[in-house]
Amino acid sequence: MKNNTIDEKGDMTLSEELQWRGLIHQTTFKDIKDLDKQKRTFYHGFDASADSQTIGNLAAMIVDGIFIKHGYRALILAGGATSLIGDPGGKLSERGAQAEERIATNIRSAQDELKRIYGDKKFKLVNNIDWTKDLKVLDFLRDIGKNFGISDLIKKDFIASRIGEGNSGISYAEFSYTLLQGMDYLHLFDNEEATLQIGGSDQWGNCISGVGLIRRVRSQEVHALSHILVVNKTTGRKFGKSEEGAIWLDAKKTSVFQFYQFWLNLDDEGIGDYIKIYTEIMPEKFDKLMADFEADKGSRKAQKYLAYEVTKLVHGEDKAKSAYRVTEVLFGSTDVSELSVTELEMLAREIPTTKAGVLSDVLVMSKTASSNNDARRLISAGAISINGEKVSKSTDVQSPTLVKKGKNSFVLVK
DSSP, rough: OOTTTTTOTOOOOOHHHHHHOOOEEEESSSSGGGGGGGOOEEEEOOSSSSOBHHHHHHHHHHHHHHHHHTEEEEEEETTTTHHHHHTTTOOOOOOOOOOOHHOOOOOOOOHHHHHHHTTTTOOEEEEHHHHHHHHTHHHHHHHHHSSSSSSHHHHHHHHTTSSSSOOOOOOOHHHTHHHHHHHHHHHHHHHHHHEEEEEEEGGGHHHHHHHHHHHHOOOOOEEEEOOOEEEOOTTBBBEEETTTTTTBBBTTTTTTHHHHHHTOOOOOOHHHHHHHHHHHHOHHHHHHHHHHHOOGGGHHHHHHHHHHHHHHHHHHHHHHHHHHHHHHHHSSOOGGGGGHHHHHHHHHTTSSSSOOOOHHHHHHHHTTSSSSSHHHHHHHHTOOOEETTEESSOOOEEEEEEEETTTTTTEEEE
């Protein structure tokens, strides 16, 4: 599947595109335009603590894709070693340990998702377990540990927030996480000529650990760039694995329909920012889309564009079309009879289903009504519609039919 989101280069330079999309948080470059002068090898790591990535990780993938399309070489680092310890960044307490076999399985799942998102864009997957599994403790302390001062480490936000009175504390393992990440950068500098690390804003302290280590032990200038962490503008929560209600890229964890609905139901606040981050849109088209949206917010044109484009990116165009059509059946003017077998199956996974029969029986069997008397009351009150048409008396219901109670209660008769 070809990935459109990271293929559209437009007329902007790399630095211009990153700035226009609002992706840059911090960087060691004195002038952001230095990004345009040299096509570097960069690396960006991901946490392998779950068997799927989330839409927060998707934003990071899109950032990487922008660098790739502008000619950078990509190293995507799987945290086969560091995931065994757990990243303390953004966490108020110690992470639970995971088995090495589980981490390896998670990495294989992530690799499949990466290939799907990047399409024909090239990247190299590396795993830090490969250069840490045989590492001797004394070698690590001598070659890496001696280059980090305790006074500097405890000033890092993700460590400082865990120590001191009233805080949960931090283990030596998690305290050492930033040293391991610094060692990753050094290894990739030596073996892959990586001179840029990219990470989320919560990884900034870890990123500059590697920058400082390479400058000390190799006397070479390398750089780091952190991108914003995407947050829900309404709740203020980031789109991450540890957040309640995480939206996953794996359809078995978040169905295609639910994935589409998440984007479709986003509030108006910040919708333009999400579109810039998660879609291929360029300034001219963006300005027109947002002008149309502002003129008629009730149309939710911006949310519809975002939902379709991100679903297409993650799950493919056919499934994005199906999610759109199923949504139109539920909330628009499309008749359920127009759905394909695949689309009916998508719909059936999201709402109650029952077999054909008399309407009052359908309502009771689907638990839409508590009894036959309740069913008759709902029908006579005009609270029930069949395929978008209100009914006032019980009737035979054939397959396929969409029965609706009120505004948001549905039953599919199969």
